[in-house]
Amino acid sequence: MPSLYALVDCNNFYASCERVFAPHLAGRPIVVLSNNDGCVIARSAEAKAAGIPMGKPAFMCRELFTRHNVAVFSSNYALYGDMSARVMTTLSRFTPTMEVYSIDEAFLDLAGLPGGPEATARSLRETVVRWTGIPVSVGIAPTKTLAKLANRAAKKRPESGGVLDLAACSDTDAVLAATPVEDVWGIGRRHAAMLEAFGIRTALAFRELPRDFVKKRMTVQGLHTLLELRGQPCIDLEHAPPPARTLMSSRSFGRAVTTLDELAEAVAEYAARAAARLRARGLVASGVEAYVQTYADKDGRPPYANAAFAAPRAATAHTGELITAARQALETIFRPGHRYKKAGVILLGLEPGGRRQRSLLDAPPEEDARKGRLMAALDAVNAKWGHGALAPAACGIDKPWAMRQASRSPRYTTVWDELPVARAG
Amino acid sequence: MGRPTLTILGFEPKTALELPLYLATAPAGFPSPAEDYIDKKIDLNEHLVRHPAATFFVRVDGDSMRDAGVASGDILVVDRALEAKDGSIVVAALDGELTVKRLRRRDGKLLLVPENPDYQAVEVAPEASFMVWGVVTYIIHKA
Numbered sequence: 001m002p003s004l005y006a007l008v009d010c011n012n013f014y015a016s017c018e019r020v021f022a023p024h025l026a027g028r029p030i031v032v033l034s035n036n037d038g039c040v041i042a043r044s045a046e047a048k049a050a051g052i053p054m055g056k057p058a059f060m061c062r063e064l065f066t067r068h069n070v071a072v073f074s075s076n077y078a079l080y081g082d083m084s085a086r087v088m089t090t091l092s093r094f095t096p097t098m099e100v101y102s103i104d105e106a107f108l109d110l111a112g113l114p115g116g117p118e119a120t121a122r123s124l125r126e127t128v129v130r131w132t133g134i135p136v137s138v139g140i141a142p143t144k145t146l147a148k149l150a151n152r153a154a155k156k157r158p159e160s161g162g163v164l165d166l167a168a169c170s171d172t173d174a175v176l177a178a179t180p181v182e183d184v185w186g187i188g189r190r191h192a193a194m195l196e197a198f199g200i201r202t203a204l205a206f207r208e209l210p211r212d213f214v215k216k217r218m219t220v221q222g223l224h225t226l227l228e229l230r231g232q233p234c235i236d237l238e239h240a241p242p243p244a245r246t247l248m249s250s251r252s253f254g255r256a257v258t259t260l261d262e263l264a265e266a267v268a269e270y271a272a273r274a275a276a277r278l279r280a281r282g283l284v285a286s287g288v289e290a291y292v293q294t295y296a297d298k299d300g301r302p303p304y305a306n307a308a309f310a311a312p313r314a315a316t317a318h319t320g321e322l323i324t325a326a327r328q329a330l331e332t333i334f335r336p337g338h339r340y341k342k343a344g345v346i347l348l349g350l351e352p353g354g355r356r357q358r359s360l361l362d363a364p365p366e367e368d369a370r371k372g373r374l375m376a377a378l379d380a381v382n383a384k385w386g387h388g389a390l391a392p393a394a395c396g397i398d399k400p401w402a403m404r405q406a407s408r409s410p411r412y413t414t415v416w417d418e419l420p421v422a423r424a425g
Numbered sequence: 426m427g428r429p430t431l432t433i434l435g436f437e438p439k440t441a442l443e444l445p446l447y448l449a450t451a452p453a454g455f456p457s458p459a460e461d462y463i464d465k466k467i468d469l470n471e472h473l474v475r476h477p478a479a480t481f482f483v484r485v486d487g488d489s490m491r492d493a494g495v496a497s498g499d500i501l502v503v504d505r506a507l508e509a510k511d512g513s514i515v516v517a518a519l520d521g522e523l524t525v526k527r528l529r530r531r532d533g534k535l536l537l538v539p540e541n542p543d544y545q546a547v548e549v550a551p552e553a554s555f556m557v558w559g560v561v562t563y564i565i566h567k568a
Contacts, residue, residue, distance in 0.1 A: 023523060023554075023556075024522065026521065085478075086477075086478040086479070089477065089478040090479070131476065131478055131505050131506050132478065132505070133505070
């Protein structure tokens with residue numbers, strides 16, 4: 001059966017988390033600031049309407065905050081991470097097939113569920129807000145890119161009641177025409193500017209472009225976006241554009257994993273990969289979310305999916321510290337007796353490294369410097385010899401859980417050990 | 426039919442569940458808009474938590490529920506997945522505040538009833554901003 005994707009997205013997630021526990025904030029603008037109260041990283045609908053810009057330094061917004069009686073919060077990743085895990089756990093009750101995409105988004109496969117996709121989506125929305133207090137929007141479509149687009153439209157159309165099923169929508173083309181091309185999932189600013197130069201401004205105009213034109217100028221990824229807009233699913237999450245402001249690393253296993261040890265190895269490996277990408281971008285993370293998914297059991301036990309959150313003592317890009325937090329999170333959600341299909345790690349609360357406020361409890365600066373040098377050495381070795389050449393033992397040696405890549409050709413151009421060989425005999 | 430036997434349930438740490446302790450207070454009596462989060466985790470045996478994703482802990486401040494066995498400083502186990510019925514002890518958001526009371530439905534009216542003669546029942550006016558935040562399933566009371 002072909003998939004029918006629902007993208008479920010928490011509305012103004014961080015601001016909504018704050019509001020669950022502070023009912024007096026109903027209707028009041030809320031903003032959340034980055035660590036050390038630097039910049040605005042989240043806004044409630046009212047704060048957006050008041051014209052408070054995303055990313056603006058807080059000290060430049062003081063006057064706006066006062067004028068609009070804005071409730072200002074420092075970021076609380078322990079709270080957001082835990083609330084995210086609650087939302088994901090609640091969502092996982094609705095379908096055996098779910099992929100966490102970021103701290104506040106997940107793709108669910110609704111194909112073949114009794115009652116039909118729209119009814120399922122409405123019931124799911126109601127359940128999530130009742131159980132967790134977090135309002136969500138749902139976009140439903142045959143591909144992930146269209147589901148993202150439907151989700152955006154659901155938010156923009158109050159009459160949709162937060163759910164939009166593109167297939168049941170009489171004016172699909174109008175929805176695409178109302179979507180600026182730069183808001184299409186996977187089309188970045190650079191490509192949007194290039195398309196603008198050709199007069200392509202909307203998702204609809206983009207969908208009508210010839211395949212060759214798109215492939216030539218936007219590589220195969222652009223082509224995938226085009227095909228997805230035409231209703232042909234071809235993006236799996238492992239190759240999807242990364243979600244904003246979080247970093248994710250996940251893989252399906254090559255075979256079912258049943259033990260905590262193997263699962264912990266896999267999660268350590270994903271945390272190590274994510275940490276390396278974090279350092280490459282000069283960022284540190286404030287929190288780690290781990291999630292797992294299992295197969296449905298032969299004896300009819302429903303599949304199990306869950307997520308949990310842990311925070312390192314301070315924002316960090318250190319592989320060891322992130323592995324420790326990921327493992328802590330994993331231990332709270334591991335249930336024996338299941339066959340695990342997939343696990344993943346999401347780093348959140350990302351910010352530029354090196355500007356961190358030191359606390360009295362922090363290690364002395366020289367220890368920080370030593371850790372920094374160790375990570376730099378790790379990255380240098382792996383850059384030269386390929387990912388995993390040097391790795392924490394926590395990531396495992398044989399990696400029996402790893403995705404089957406037996407038919408992968410050598411990495412001819414990036415790994416010394418796999419260079420092409422010219423016989424001279 | 427013999428006498429009912431008591432089963433002593435062993436404590437299995439395997440079923441321990443970590444939930445962050447949410448430390449805003451639900452005023453029972455005098456409003457005290459304390460809003461403070463702490464990152465401490467407390468372990469709770471799964472027997473007390475039927476819906477982990479929907480269960481929160483709320484601390485009580487005030488003595489208006491004294492006769493229902495809820496003292497100031499107690500911790501309530503609150504399950505948002507349950508339907509509030511007539512007679513449920515609930516945490517409700519009323520006019521911007523979390524409060525713990527017994528919910529009563531009488532002749533189409535909603536009442537929030539204290540369990541202490543020193544306090545008055547509150548009828549929820551139709552124009553009030555009101556919602557049942559969650560249903561109290563257990564009261565954790567320090568011996």
